[in-house]
Amino acid sequence: MDVRDQNLIEIEGVPGFWEELEGAGRTCLVLDYDGTIAPFQVDRMQAFPLEGVVDLLTHIRDGGTTYLAMMTGRPMKELLYLLGDLGIPISASQGAEFRYPDGTWLTLLPTDRQEDRLRKGVEEAAALDLGGKVERKVASVAMHTRGMDPDDAKRVEDELCRTWDADADDYNLDCRHFIGGVELRLKDVDKGTALRTLLDERPRDSFCVYVGDDHTDEDALEVLKERGTGIKVGSPDVPTYAAGRLKDPYAVREFLKGWTKIAT
Numbered sequence: 001m002d003v004r005d006q007n008l009i010e011i012e013g014v015p016g017f018w019e020e021l022e023g024a025g026r027t028c029l030v031l032d033y034d035g036t037i038a039p040f041q042v043d044r045m046q047a048f049p050l051e052g053v054v055d056l057l058t059h060i061r062d063g064g065t066t067y068l069a070m071m072t073g074r075p076m077k078e079l080l081y082l083l084g085d086l087g088i089p090i091s092a093s094q095g096a097e098f099r100y101p102d103g104t105w106l107t108l109l110p111t112d113r114q115e116d117r118l119r120k121g122v123e124e125a126a127a128l129d130l131g132g133k134v135e136r137k138v139a140s141v142a143m144h145t146r147g148m149d150p151d152d153a154k155r156v157e158d159e160l161c162r163t164w165d166a167d168a169d170d171y172n173l174d175c176r177h178f179i180g181g182v183e184l185r186l187k188d189v190d191k192g193t194a195l196r197t198l199l200d201e202r203p204r205d206s207f208c209v210y211v212g213d214d215h216t217d218e219d220a221l222e223v224l225k226e227r228g229t230g231i232k233v234g235s236p237d238v239p240t241y242a243a244g245r246l247k248d249p250y251a252v253r254e255f256l257k258g259w260t261k262i263a264t
């Protein structure tokens with residue numbers, strides 16, 4: 001098969017991507033969820049995958065050559081509700097939850113001391129009360145600002161991170177920005193640590209690809225640098241560890257179509 005005849009989407013920055021994929025024996029594909037395969041929605045529980053994407057993922061999962069996994073900042077239960085249970089490995093809650101295909105579910109819990117600080121973080125976030133939504137996750141507190149006036153959103157995010165970062169180090173926590181909010185979370189637990197764990201279980205000669213759109217995906221993209229090809233979704237102006245770029249979730253859907261043609 002000649003990849004040039006396949007009408008494949010071009011991946012900016014990685015012109016030989018499809019040839020490399022075709023030449024690879026074992027492959028792995030790790031995808032972020034929000035902003036990558038599911039367009040953002042103000043109501044976060046309405047952010048479903050683009051039409052056709054679940055079928056494409058199922059096809060890739062069943063193709064026999066690709067190890068397919070998903071990573072999200074959302075709690076595991078939310079991801080399973082929105083995506084459906086495809087029986088693939090999933091890292092959720094920014095690396096604090098992991099579920100294997102056989103259903104084994106691992107959770108990194110905060111210490112009692114961290115738990116007390118996170119509870120206080122919920123109160124501090126609620127006290128700002130400018131229309132953002134506070135979410136308590138298993139090992140973090142997130143403040144969502146999507147849908148707010150952009151200036152208000154920035155003010156809330158900056159003020160909260162200032163408050164949280166004032167003593168975060170003492171609790172081995174830190175405040176991190178994501179697209180649409182900020183989060184007080186366990187330090188050194190992120191999509192990068194989750195991806196490293198996952199890659200350590202893959203054969204060294206696997207050709208691995210990670211696709212993500214957010215600041216939080218950069219941890220994974222940095223880890224991937226030595227092991228494969230990173231693809232950033234979104235504007236070319238945002239600095240990234242990724243070599244490649246796709247414009248938006250619609251382009252990612254085209255990318256997945258290409259993957260089913262070449263690597264399944």
Ligand SMILES: [Mg+2]
Nearest residue numbers: 032034035214
């Ligand atoms: Mg995302």
